[in-house]
Amino acid sequence: xxxxxxxxxxxxxxxxxxxxxxxxxxxxxxxxxxxxxxxxxxxxxxxxxxxxxxxxxxxxxxxxxxxxxxxxxxxxxxxxxxxxxxxxxxxxxxxxxxxxxxxxxxxxxxxxxxxxxxxxxxxxxxxxxxxxxxxxxxxxxxxxxxxxxxxxxxxxxxxxxxxxxxxxxxxxxxxxxxxxxxxxxxxxxxxxxxxxxxxxxxxxxxxxxxxxxxxxxxxxxxxxxxxxxxxxxxxxxxxxxxxxxxxxxxxxxxxxxxxxxxxxxxxxxxxxxxxxxxxxxxxxxxxxxxxxxxxxxxxxxxxxxxxxxxxxxxxxxxxxxxxx
Amino acid sequence: xxxxxxxxxxxxxxxxxxxxxxxxxxxxxxxxxxxxxxxxxxxxxxxxxxxxxxxxxxxxxxxxxxxxxxxxxxxxxxxxxxxxxxxxxxxxxxxxxxxxxxxxxxxxxxxxxxxxxxxxxxxxxxxxxxxxxxxxxxxxxxxxxxxxxxxxxxxxxxxxxxxxxxxxxxxxxxxxxxxxxxxxxxxxxxxxxxxxxxxxxxxxxxxxxxxxxxxxxxxxxxxxxxxxxxxxxxxxxxxxxxxxxxxxxxxxxxxxxxxxxxxxxxxxxxxxxxxxxxxxxxxxxxxxxxxxxxxxxxxxxxxxxxxxxxxxxxxxxxxxxxxxxxxxxxxxxxxxxxxxxxxxx
Numbered sequence: 012x013x014x015x016x017x018x019x020x021x022x023x024x025x026x027x028x029x030x031x032x033x034x035x036x037x038x039x040x041x042x043x044x045x046x047x048x049x050x051x052x053x054x055x056x057x058x059x060x061x062x063x064x065x066x067x068x069x070x071x072x073x074x075x076x077x078x079x080x081x082x083x084x085x086x087x088x089x090x091x092x093x094x095x096x097x098x099x100x101x102x103x104x105x106x107x108x109x110x111x112x113x114x115x116x117x118x119x120x121x122x123x124x125x126x127x128x129x130x131x132x133x134x135x136x137x138x139x140x141x142x143x144x145x146x147x148x149x150x151x152x153x154x155x156x157x158x159x160x161x162x163x164x165x166x167x168x169x170x171x172x173x174x175x176x177x178x179x180x181x182x183x184x185x186x187x188x189x190x191x192x193x194x195x196x197x198x199x200x201x202x203x204x205x206x207x208x209x210x211x212x213x214x215x216x217x218x219x220x221x222x223x224x225x226x227x228x229x230x231x232x233x234x235x236x237x238x239x240x241x242x243x244x245x246x247x248x249x250x251x252x253x254x255x256x257x258x259x260x261x262x263x264x265x266x267x268x269x270x271x272x273x274x275x276x277x278x279x280x281x282x283x284x285x286x287x288x289x290x291x292x293x294x295x296x297x298x299x300x301x302x303x304x305x306x307x308x309x310x311x312x313x314x315x316x317x318x319x320x321x322x323x324x325x326x327x328x329x330x331x332x333x334x335x
Numbered sequence: 336x337x338x339x340x341x342x343x344x345x346x347x348x349x350x351x352x353x354x355x356x357x358x359x360x361x362x363x364x365x366x367x368x369x370x371x372x373x374x375x376x377x378x379x380x381x382x383x384x385x386x387x388x389x390x391x392x393x394x395x396x397x398x399x400x401x402x403x404x405x406x407x408x409x410x411x412x413x414x415x416x417x418x419x420x421x422x423x424x425x426x427x428x429x430x431x432x433x434x435x436x437x438x439x440x441x442x443x444x445x446x447x448x449x450x451x452x453x454x455x456x457x458x459x460x461x462x463x464x465x466x467x468x469x470x471x472x473x474x475x476x477x478x479x480x481x482x483x484x485x486x487x488x489x490x491x492x493x494x495x496x497x498x499x500x501x502x503x504x505x506x507x508x509x510x511x512x513x514x515x516x517x518x519x520x521x522x523x524x525x526x527x528x529x530x531x532x533x534x535x536x537x538x539x540x541x542x543x544x545x546x547x548x549x550x551x552x553x554x555x556x557x558x559x560x561x562x563x564x565x566x567x568x569x570x571x572x573x574x575x576x577x578x579x580x581x582x583x584x585x586x587x588x589x590x591x592x593x594x595x596x597x598x599x600x601x602x603x604x605x606x607x608x609x610x611x612x613x614x615x616x617x618x619x620x621x622x623x624x625x626x627x628x629x630x631x632x633x634x635x636x637x638x639x640x641x642x643x644x645x646x647x648x649x650x651x652x653x654x655x656x657x658x659x660x661x662x663x664x665x666x667x668x669x670x671x672x673x674x675x676x677x678x679x680x
Contacts, residue, residue: 062481068511073504076470077477080488083454084409084478103501108467115445116452116460119668150666174668 015193017157018186020164021125022051025089027197028171029059032087035171038065038074039091048093049127049186071100075124079109079176082122087171092126095180096140109176110151119174125167127183129221129271130319134183135310141220141272141303146178147249147281153202154249156180158223160191162246165200173202182221189224205252207259211241214329215259217282218269219245222320226269229325238333240267248278256282257290264295265332269320274302296335301328351563353627359398359559360622360633363615365640366394366418369427372644373434378594382652383434385447390415392557392589395614396521398422399562400489403570407484409457409475411468413491413521414449415588424456427647438657445662465496469505469518476514476579485574487515489566494583495526495534497543506581510547513578517569518549520581521556523588528600544581556584557612560621587612 015023028035036059037052043066046053056064067074071092078088092098098105105124112120130139146154153175157163163181170177208223209230218226223244230240243259245251260266266286268279279300286298301320309315351359370389377383390397397418401410404423412419420430425441433440433451441451452460459475461468472490479486496502497520509516520540524531537543544551550572554565562584569580587609591598622628628636665672 065477065512068504068508070470070504070508072501073470073473073508076467076501076505077474077508080459080471080474080476081478082474083459083471084475086478088474103464104467104470107462107464108471111462112452113668113672114666115450116442117665117672118452118454119672121668153667174672 012192012194014190015160015164016187017160017163017181017189018049018051020160020193021167021181022053023193024164024167025051025171026055026058028168029055029063031197034085035087035089036063036065036081037089037091038067038077040067040069040074040093042066042091047091049183052091071097072104075101075104076108078122078124079104079112079120082120083112083118087121089123089125089171092124094138095126095128095142096137098124098126098142098178102145105146105152105176105178106149110149113175114151120176121174123167123170123177123179125179125181127186128180129182129184130308130315131184131221133310133312133315134308136307139308141270143178143180143248144272144276144278147278151176152249153177153247154180155202155247156182156220157246158182158185158220158244160189161193162200162206164193165198166202166246168197169199169202172199177202180220184221185224200246202247203250203252205246205255206244207241207255208244209240209242211239211263213239213263213333214265214267215241215243215263216267216269216325217243217245217256217259219248219278220271222269222271225320225322226325229322229329232322233326233329236330238329240329251278251282253285257286260286260290261293264293265335266294267299267301267325267328267332269301269325271303271319273305274300275305277302296332299328299332301325351560355402356618356622356627359402359563360615360618360628361636361640362398362402362418362421363394363559363618364636365421365427365643366398367391367615368640368644369430369647370417372648374590374594377435377648384436387594388414388448388592389590390417392609392613393521393523393586394418395559395562396491396519396556396584396586399559400517400519400566403563403567404457404489405486407457407486409459409479409486409488411459411472411475411488411490412449412461413465413493414461415493415521415523416491417449419491420449420451420458423458425451425453425458427643428650431647431651432654435651435654436656437651437654438661439654443661444657466492466499466501468492469502470508472516473505473508473512473514476509476516477512479515480513487517487570487573489517489519491519491521493526494520494522494524494531494540495529497540498534506543506547506549506579509579510549513576515573515576516579517566517573518579518581519566520583521586522583523586524605525588525592525598525601527592527596539583541581541583547581549579549581551581551583553583553585556586557609557614557617559614559618
């Protein structure tokens, strides 16, 4: 089994799907000769040709719209947003066209929109956003956010095979920092299923994306103080694995909801409501959120450090909750 | 290299054969009768809820273009291209069920008006964010180009929609990739209440073709034969791999924007002027003069379309509404799409 980075795992997953299914093709800006801004599609033009690795003009709405049209024609397009921040320029096509076609007139729209999101690399307000909640609110879309290399490969393959429009959030901080053994053979990680990354008994910590690693680090540190955190990685944000969330909450009786996204309208708010509705009797303390503040993502290192949740912030919240 | 654009009007229309001419008249009249029933009867009776948008006066554009499409071609009509749906094989019964929100309409009550699509018939409908179908046409065009069967995508939009970024992104992408797409602008002179002089600052939108590197042509949109021949040239170009074209069809919306709009912002004399250019009367007169049809045959067409609309209305009225809880079905296409999935092969 080869050690792959998160980025290589995504690349390998796409590559295998391209080999497996001739209806899979790629489109986006600078993805061909250049191989993509982060090199996720490196070598694919040479391997699969220009009909399957399509360089486009800088036109996110046209990229998404073209993916929709091709999907309606029976293809499985995988569209790259150079940065997920730029998905706003294709927003209308995603939420009004792609998400509603099947509901309105029954056709399948099997397509993936993928790209790098998230902060931690000093990208500033337009290269660092966690804008997944723009899409989690839209019925008809699926939203995926892997945290590990294994999941990144398994989830991109499942997303490409899915018959619905899938928005696939790759955390750019993890691209080259996360590495693990990933099987070379075919496998998928099913959409809609969360994973318990660390078993615990005192506090259920529910998170996703790069924050999974921050949470695990915090859990390791808190274990030394006798506080046992259970870390749940959602993996798919829409539809999310409500059963896994509730069973972890019921097991631990206390819960921290953690994300890098800003607070108002973030996934933590939704999960808090579901937990309050369905597991209120099982709670022994208040539902706690650890999130970014409601500001744009700042550029300067001290500002960005202040903005992002970290081990310290999680540990502080966990200690308070444990003592409640 | 891009062709030199032409903004000249195509006046020398080749006359199609008698059979095609008869079909044109039939679809023009069927469209007019069906839309009149929707706008002037069913809506006023409260039997159609929601917005009602019709294409009275501009029927020749849909007919003159869609009538020459082949199997495997894909049309993305606008909300005033009723005839495109009929020509591509939708029955009046289906269409009226959709307008009247019945469960056996193609949208099962989830969407209204002409938001009706079916890939097996090569129709992708608009959404209310007009212009969004232009980028979608690019994806269709890409696949048609790869399949090398000489098929085309034909996408309609209005002159108001032509101000939207999606139209520009799509025309640029189509030209760069030499996609087999015909962009047809149904320029009916008013976007809701906005006249053309407040919509764009060029005399003819046709010049925009050149800006993207594709032919841009204007045509009398009330002359079905002119539309036919202009579209035919563009289709030939697209089918032979030479890329997209832009056609501006000059016409006039002989109604308000929708059934509730009395169009008081439109000078009355414009209606009188354009009434004289009515596309149906023009074709009917021509067919009588050329003895393609006699008066009795024209009367028979009138009686036939009326009968068909009567039947469709009766069928729709007898059809059930969907159940409220049906709303929960089919958000996702999991475990097989829940009602159909028929991509054009």
